[in-house]
Amino acid sequence: MTDPSCAAPPSQWKTFRAPDKVVADLPELESGTNHSKVADRWTYPASEVHQWMTRPATAPKGRKLVFLTFDDGPDKTVTAQELTNLEKGGVPATFFMITPQMQGVPVDLLRRSLRDGNGLGVHSYSHDYRYLFKGDAAQRATHVACDYDWALAQARAILGSGYAESGFRYPGGHMSWSHLGQADAELARRGVVPIDWNAMSGDADAQMPTTVPGYLAMVKKSIAEAGNPRVVVLLNHDNKERTAEAMPSIIAWLKSQHYQFGIIS
Numbered sequence: 001m002t003d004p005s006c007a008a009p010p011s012q013w014k015t016f017r018a019p020d021k022v023v024a025d026l027p028e029l030e031s032g033t034n035h036s037k038v039a040d041r042w043t044y045p046a047s048e049v050h051q052w053m054t055r056p057a058t059a060p061k062g063r064k065l066v067f068l069t070f071d072d073g074p075d076k077t078v079t080a081q082e083l084t085n086l087e088k089g090g091v092p093a094t095f096f097m098i099t100p101q102m103q104g105v106p107v108d109l110l111r112r113s114l115r116d117g118n119g120l121g122v123h124s125y126s127h128d129y130r131y132l133f134k135g136d137a138a139q140r141a142t143h144v145a146c147d148y149d150w151a152l153a154q155a156r157a158i159l160g161s162g163y164a165e166s167g168f169r170y171p172g173g174h175m176s177w178s179h180l181g182q183a184d185a186e187l188a189r190r191g192v193v194p195i196d197w198n199a200m201s202g203d204a205d206a207q208m209p210t211t212v213p214g215y216l217a218m219v220k221k222s223i224a225e226a227g228n229p230r231v232v233v234l235l236n237h238d239n240k241e242r243t244a245e246a247m248p249s250i251i252a253w254l255k256s257q258h259y260q261f262g263i264i265s
Protein backbone atom coordinates (compact mmCIF):
# COMPACT_ATOMS: atom_id res chain seq x y z
CA MET A 1 0.00 0.00 0.00
CA THR A 2 1.08 3.54 -0.62
CA ASP A 3 1.50 5.68 2.44
CA PRO A 4 1.80 9.34 1.40
CA SER A 5 4.23 11.50 3.35
CA CYS A 6 1.60 14.24 3.75
CA ALA A 7 -2.04 14.26 4.80
CA ALA A 8 -3.74 15.74 1.76
CA PRO A 9 -3.19 16.08 -1.98
CA PRO A 10 -1.27 19.26 -2.76
CA SER A 11 -3.62 21.26 -4.93
CA GLN A 12 -7.02 22.42 -5.98
CA TRP A 13 -7.46 19.42 -8.23
CA LYS A 14 -10.52 17.30 -7.78
CA THR A 15 -10.12 15.56 -4.48
CA PHE A 16 -8.88 12.05 -4.40
CA ARG A 17 -9.02 9.57 -1.56
CA ALA A 18 -6.50 6.76 -1.55
CA PRO A 19 -8.22 3.38 -1.28
CA ASP A 20 -7.46 1.63 1.99
CA LYS A 21 -7.24 -1.80 0.44
CA VAL A 22 -5.32 -3.51 -2.33
CA VAL A 23 -6.58 -2.58 -5.80
CA ALA A 24 -6.54 -5.39 -8.36
CA ASP A 25 -4.13 -4.72 -11.22
CA LEU A 26 -5.59 -4.04 -14.65
CA PRO A 27 -5.35 -7.32 -16.61
CA GLU A 28 -2.76 -5.75 -18.96
CA LEU A 29 -0.39 -4.57 -16.20
CA GLU A 30 2.59 -6.72 -15.32
CA SER A 31 2.75 -6.44 -11.54
CA GLY A 32 5.76 -4.55 -10.23
CA THR A 33 6.17 -2.58 -13.47
CA ASN A 34 4.65 0.33 -15.45
CA HIS A 35 3.89 -1.74 -18.55
CA SER A 36 2.58 -5.03 -19.87
CA LYS A 37 4.50 -8.28 -20.18
CA VAL A 38 4.94 -7.80 -23.93
CA ALA A 39 6.92 -4.60 -23.31
CA ASP A 40 9.60 -6.22 -21.15
CA ARG A 41 11.97 -6.55 -24.08
CA TRP A 42 11.94 -2.85 -24.98
CA THR A 43 11.88 -1.48 -21.43
CA TYR A 44 14.90 0.26 -19.87
CA PRO A 45 15.24 1.52 -16.27
CA ALA A 46 15.13 5.29 -15.95
CA SER A 47 18.53 5.30 -14.17
CA GLU A 48 20.13 3.64 -17.20
CA VAL A 49 18.49 5.98 -19.72
CA HIS A 50 19.48 8.97 -17.59
CA GLN A 51 23.09 7.83 -17.56
CA TRP A 52 23.16 7.25 -21.33
CA MET A 53 21.80 10.77 -21.85
CA THR A 54 24.15 12.53 -19.47
CA ARG A 55 27.24 10.42 -20.27
CA PRO A 56 26.83 9.46 -23.94
CA ALA A 57 30.05 7.41 -23.92
CA THR A 58 28.26 4.86 -21.71
CA ALA A 59 25.40 4.35 -24.21
CA PRO A 60 25.14 0.96 -25.92
CA LYS A 61 27.45 0.74 -28.92
CA GLY A 62 26.34 -0.28 -32.37
CA ARG A 63 22.70 0.67 -32.01
CA LYS A 64 20.51 3.74 -31.78
CA LEU A 65 17.65 4.01 -29.32
CA VAL A 66 14.86 6.55 -29.16
CA PHE A 67 12.40 7.02 -26.33
CA LEU A 68 9.31 8.92 -27.37
CA THR A 69 7.85 10.57 -24.28
CA PHE A 70 4.51 12.32 -23.90
CA ASP A 71 3.84 14.64 -20.96
CA ASP A 72 0.73 16.29 -19.49
CA GLY A 73 -1.87 13.67 -20.47
CA PRO A 74 -3.86 11.61 -20.45
CA ASP A 75 -6.37 13.40 -22.66
CA LYS A 76 -9.24 11.39 -24.03
CA THR A 77 -8.93 12.82 -27.54
CA VAL A 78 -5.24 13.50 -28.13
CA THR A 79 -3.89 10.52 -26.21
CA ALA A 80 -6.16 8.28 -28.30
CA GLN A 81 -4.78 9.91 -31.48
CA GLU A 82 -1.23 9.30 -30.32
CA LEU A 83 -2.03 5.67 -29.52
CA THR A 84 -3.33 5.24 -33.05
CA ASN A 85 -0.13 6.85 -34.40
CA LEU A 86 2.00 4.48 -32.34
CA GLU A 87 -0.08 1.45 -33.36
CA LYS A 88 0.21 2.33 -37.04
CA GLY A 89 3.96 2.86 -36.67
CA GLY A 90 4.31 -0.31 -34.61
CA VAL A 91 6.37 1.52 -31.97
CA PRO A 92 5.98 2.15 -28.21
CA ALA A 93 6.26 5.32 -26.11
CA THR A 94 6.28 6.42 -22.48
CA PHE A 95 3.45 8.59 -21.16
CA PHE A 96 4.23 10.78 -18.14
CA MET A 97 0.82 11.54 -16.70
CA ILE A 98 -0.73 14.23 -14.53
CA THR A 99 -2.50 11.71 -12.38
CA PRO A 100 -5.80 13.54 -11.60
CA GLN A 101 -6.42 13.52 -15.36
CA MET A 102 -6.38 9.71 -15.26
CA GLN A 103 -9.78 9.99 -13.58
CA GLY A 104 -11.11 11.91 -16.58
CA VAL A 105 -10.39 9.33 -19.28
CA PRO A 106 -11.99 5.93 -19.87
CA VAL A 107 -9.94 3.20 -18.23
CA ASP A 108 -10.05 1.44 -21.61
CA LEU A 109 -7.70 4.12 -22.94
CA LEU A 110 -5.10 3.19 -20.31
CA ARG A 111 -5.67 -0.52 -20.91
CA ARG A 112 -5.18 -0.02 -24.66
CA SER A 113 -1.95 1.86 -23.99
CA LEU A 114 -0.63 -0.94 -21.79
CA ARG A 115 -1.76 -3.63 -24.24
CA ASP A 116 0.13 -1.85 -27.03
CA GLY A 117 3.37 -2.07 -25.04
CA ASN A 118 3.65 1.52 -23.86
CA GLY A 119 4.99 2.66 -20.49
CA LEU A 120 2.90 4.71 -18.06
CA GLY A 121 4.93 7.08 -15.90
CA VAL A 122 4.13 9.71 -13.29
CA HIS A 123 4.54 13.40 -14.09
CA SER A 124 3.01 14.74 -10.88
CA TYR A 125 -0.22 15.27 -9.04
CA SER A 126 -0.41 19.06 -9.01
CA HIS A 127 1.86 20.11 -11.89
CA ASP A 128 2.01 23.36 -9.94
CA TYR A 129 5.40 25.09 -10.28
CA ARG A 130 4.60 27.53 -7.45
CA TYR A 131 3.90 24.66 -5.10
CA LEU A 132 6.76 22.40 -6.14
CA PHE A 133 9.60 24.84 -6.75
CA LYS A 134 9.22 27.63 -4.18
CA GLY A 135 11.16 28.07 -0.97
CA ASP A 136 14.40 26.49 0.13
CA ALA A 137 15.69 23.02 -0.69
CA ALA A 138 13.97 21.49 2.34
CA GLN A 139 10.57 22.90 1.42
CA ARG A 140 10.97 21.79 -2.18
CA ALA A 141 11.82 18.30 -0.98
CA THR A 142 8.74 18.17 1.26
CA HIS A 143 6.46 19.35 -1.52
CA VAL A 144 7.96 17.18 -4.28
CA ALA A 145 7.69 14.12 -2.01
CA CYS A 146 4.09 14.93 -1.08
CA ASP A 147 3.14 15.51 -4.69
CA TYR A 148 4.88 12.35 -5.87
CA ASP A 149 3.34 10.18 -3.16
CA TRP A 150 -0.18 11.28 -4.04
CA ALA A 151 0.47 10.88 -7.75
CA LEU A 152 1.70 7.35 -7.19
CA ALA A 153 -1.25 6.54 -4.91
CA GLN A 154 -3.62 7.82 -7.55
CA ALA A 155 -1.93 5.86 -10.35
CA ARG A 156 -2.15 2.73 -8.18
CA ALA A 157 -5.82 3.36 -7.44
CA ILE A 158 -6.52 3.21 -11.19
CA LEU A 159 -3.88 0.84 -12.61
CA GLY A 160 -3.65 -1.44 -9.60
CA SER A 161 -1.56 -1.73 -6.44
CA GLY A 162 1.11 -3.59 -8.41
CA TYR A 163 1.95 -0.51 -10.47
CA ALA A 164 5.57 0.62 -10.01
CA GLU A 165 7.95 2.85 -11.95
CA SER A 166 11.50 4.08 -11.60
CA GLY A 167 11.50 7.47 -13.36
CA PHE A 168 9.86 10.76 -12.43
CA ARG A 169 9.43 13.42 -15.09
CA TYR A 170 9.58 16.66 -13.08
CA PRO A 171 7.04 19.27 -14.24
CA GLY A 172 9.05 21.69 -16.39
CA GLY A 173 11.97 19.26 -16.32
CA HIS A 174 14.57 18.70 -13.62
CA MET A 175 17.04 20.81 -15.62
CA SER A 176 14.82 23.89 -15.30
CA TRP A 177 15.00 24.18 -11.52
CA SER A 178 17.59 24.56 -8.78
CA HIS A 179 17.93 23.40 -5.17
CA LEU A 180 16.48 19.96 -5.90
CA GLY A 181 19.17 17.85 -4.23
CA GLN A 182 17.01 17.04 -1.21
CA ALA A 183 13.95 16.46 -3.39
CA ASP A 184 15.97 14.02 -5.52
CA ALA A 185 17.06 12.27 -2.32
CA GLU A 186 13.39 11.87 -1.35
CA LEU A 187 12.71 10.31 -4.75
CA ALA A 188 15.77 8.08 -4.40
CA ARG A 189 14.39 6.76 -1.10
CA ARG A 190 11.37 5.69 -3.14
CA GLY A 191 13.52 3.99 -5.78
CA VAL A 192 12.89 6.72 -8.34
CA VAL A 193 15.24 8.97 -10.35
CA PRO A 194 14.43 12.13 -12.34
CA ILE A 195 14.29 11.55 -16.07
CA ASP A 196 14.51 14.52 -18.44
CA TRP A 197 15.00 14.62 -22.22
CA ASN A 198 17.76 15.54 -24.67
CA ALA A 199 15.61 16.44 -27.68
CA MET A 200 12.14 17.84 -28.27
CA SER A 201 9.50 18.35 -30.92
CA GLY A 202 9.15 21.91 -29.68
CA ASP A 203 5.50 21.66 -28.74
CA ALA A 204 6.08 23.32 -25.38
CA ASP A 205 7.89 26.31 -26.86
CA ALA A 206 6.32 29.72 -27.22
CA GLN A 207 7.07 29.40 -30.92
CA MET A 208 5.83 25.87 -31.34
CA PRO A 209 5.79 24.48 -34.87
CA THR A 210 2.49 24.92 -36.71
CA THR A 211 3.01 22.53 -39.61
CA VAL A 212 4.10 18.93 -39.99
CA PRO A 213 7.33 19.94 -41.82
CA GLY A 214 7.93 22.47 -39.05
CA TYR A 215 7.72 19.75 -36.43
CA LEU A 216 10.00 17.47 -38.37
CA ALA A 217 12.57 20.24 -38.82
CA MET A 218 12.46 20.93 -35.09
CA VAL A 219 13.05 17.27 -34.21
CA LYS A 220 16.00 17.01 -36.61
CA LYS A 221 17.52 20.27 -35.36
CA SER A 222 17.04 19.31 -31.74
CA ILE A 223 18.72 15.92 -32.16
CA ALA A 224 21.57 17.49 -34.16
CA GLU A 225 22.08 20.12 -31.44
CA ALA A 226 22.30 17.32 -28.89
CA GLY A 227 25.23 15.98 -30.92
CA ASN A 228 23.26 13.20 -32.65
CA PRO A 229 23.38 10.97 -29.59
CA ARG A 230 22.86 7.21 -29.90
CA VAL A 231 20.20 7.51 -27.19
CA VAL A 232 17.49 10.11 -27.77
CA VAL A 233 14.76 10.94 -25.29
CA LEU A 234 12.26 13.06 -27.19
CA LEU A 235 9.89 15.38 -25.31
CA ASN A 236 6.33 15.71 -26.64
CA HIS A 237 2.93 16.43 -25.12
CA ASP A 238 -0.23 14.40 -25.57
CA ASN A 239 -2.50 17.35 -25.04
CA LYS A 240 -1.49 19.06 -28.31
CA GLU A 241 -3.42 18.11 -31.42
CA ARG A 242 -0.78 19.48 -33.76
CA THR A 243 1.81 17.16 -32.24
CA ALA A 244 -0.51 14.23 -32.93
CA GLU A 245 -0.83 15.35 -36.56
CA ALA A 246 2.96 15.45 -36.92
CA MET A 247 3.77 12.25 -35.05
CA PRO A 248 3.43 9.81 -37.99
CA SER A 249 6.08 11.80 -39.90
CA ILE A 250 8.32 12.01 -36.84
CA ILE A 251 8.07 8.25 -36.29
CA ALA A 252 8.77 7.55 -39.98
CA TRP A 253 11.84 9.79 -39.95
CA LEU A 254 13.23 8.21 -36.76
CA LYS A 255 12.80 4.79 -38.37
CA SER A 256 14.61 6.00 -41.50
CA GLN A 257 17.51 6.94 -39.22
CA HIS A 258 17.57 3.37 -37.85
CA TYR A 259 16.46 4.19 -34.34
CA GLN A 260 14.91 1.39 -32.29
CA PHE A 261 12.11 2.44 -29.96
CA GLY A 262 12.15 1.79 -26.23
CA ILE A 263 10.18 2.73 -23.14
CA ILE A 264 11.32 3.97 -19.74
CA SER A 265 10.32 2.01 -16.64
Ligand SMILES: [Zn+2]
Residues within 6 Å of the ligand: 071, 072, 123, 127, 171, 172
Ligand atom coordinates in the same frame (compact mmCIF):
# COMPACT_ATOMS: atom_id res chain seq x y z
ZN1 LIG B 1 4.29 18.98 -17.86
